Amino acid sequence: MRIGIATRIGIAMRILMVTDAWRPQVNGVVHTLERLTEALKPFDVTLEFLTPNLFRTLPMPTYPDIRLALTTPGRVARLIEAAKTDHIHIVTEGPLGIMARRHCRRTGRPFTTSYHTRFPEYLGARLPVPESWAYNWLRDFHNSGQGTLVATKSLADDLAARGFTKLRPWTRGVDTDHFRPDKRKETEFPRPVFLCVGRVAIEKNLTAFLDLELPGSKIIVGEGPELAKLKARYRDAHFLGHRPNDELAEIYASADAFVFPSRTDTFGNVIIEALASGTPVAAYPVTGPIDIVGDGVGGAVSNDLGEAAMKALHVDRTEARQRAMRYSWQACAEMFLEAVEEALGMPRKLADQDAVAAGRPRLVLEPDSDFRSSRPEI
Secondary structure: OOHHHHHHHOOOEEEEEEOOOOOOOOOHHHHHHHHHHHHOHHHOEEEEEEOHHHOEEEEEOOEEEEEEEEOOHHHHHHHHHHHOOOEEEEOOOOHHHHHHHHHHHHHOOOEEEEOOEOHHHHHHHHOOOOHHHHHHHHHHHHHOOOOEEEOOHHHHHHHHHOOOOOEEEOOOOOOOOOOOHHHOOOOOOOOOEEEEEOOOOHHHOHHHHHOOOOOOEEEEEOOOOOHHHHHHHOOOOEEEEOOOHHHHHHHHHHOOEEEEOOOOEOOOHHHHHHHHOOOOEEEOOOOOHHHHHOOOOOEEEOOOHHHHHHHHOOOOHHHHHHHHOOOOHHHHHHHHHHHHHHHOOOOHHHHHHHHHHOOOOEEOOOOOOOOOOOOEEO
């Protein structure tokens, strides 16, 4: 019996997710894994996690909020074998990911990977490391698996040009019941309110936003290693720190524009959370924003971030909400399963037939691009 068929007819499947990013970290990787876990339950798929929380850890140099596992390849190998899962997915390229890949290659076990973070650019922002060196290492890391999941077409195109192979689409989702326009409230801050949500770290390029001469108010929500420095430097901005999810939904909806200054993200979950809240997005024309609002629907992109921010004020908020409705965690789960089934040797056509027969959702992809956002077809 093939695992792919089992998944579609309701027989339980277990997948081991090896990740160096996990709670209590607050970032896009952790958020995606948490939501994917829930989205896979209707498919009788359970995710097991091998994370730094199972080991002693030490703080990552230059970023102490991230803890790296202190362990050995042998112990990681034993934990993988003890888990007895049907498939292994390596989420990150950190110590645990490296050791898991080593074990899979030694034992001949198929595995998939995902590309969440532009580490070459992140390293370059902190250390004098040539990007080409990092990309060469990452290419070898990912190409040795049965497939690498990427969130957008522009990222896939970029990685393919660098020699990455077996790239597979893996979109992101948003809870459109939680993030809604009707949560918009009056605010204590002078309008227009320009909002930015995310980790307060150097790679997020927040100074590009904070340096802008904009009317109204600039709001930053999030924590990170650069928070104290930026608060001291930009006294005209409002730093709200971490906010609970319910309050965050109100903050999104109450803003007039959402500014996303990062040039190094691979998607930007916060972009579609803002859009779901009816708040237009302003960003640079880079991977993530260019895929989500690059056509001018729901936001504005420009190499002049200030120009994009002012244009976003005039974007139809209803269109912003409609753009967010293209993204769902169900589609995210479907794409993930497609990559796993392919890695395990199951033909996609047969998987679709099983899905229909079992009354499960089947993902429909645009014929001209596997990387376009799609809604599931029931």
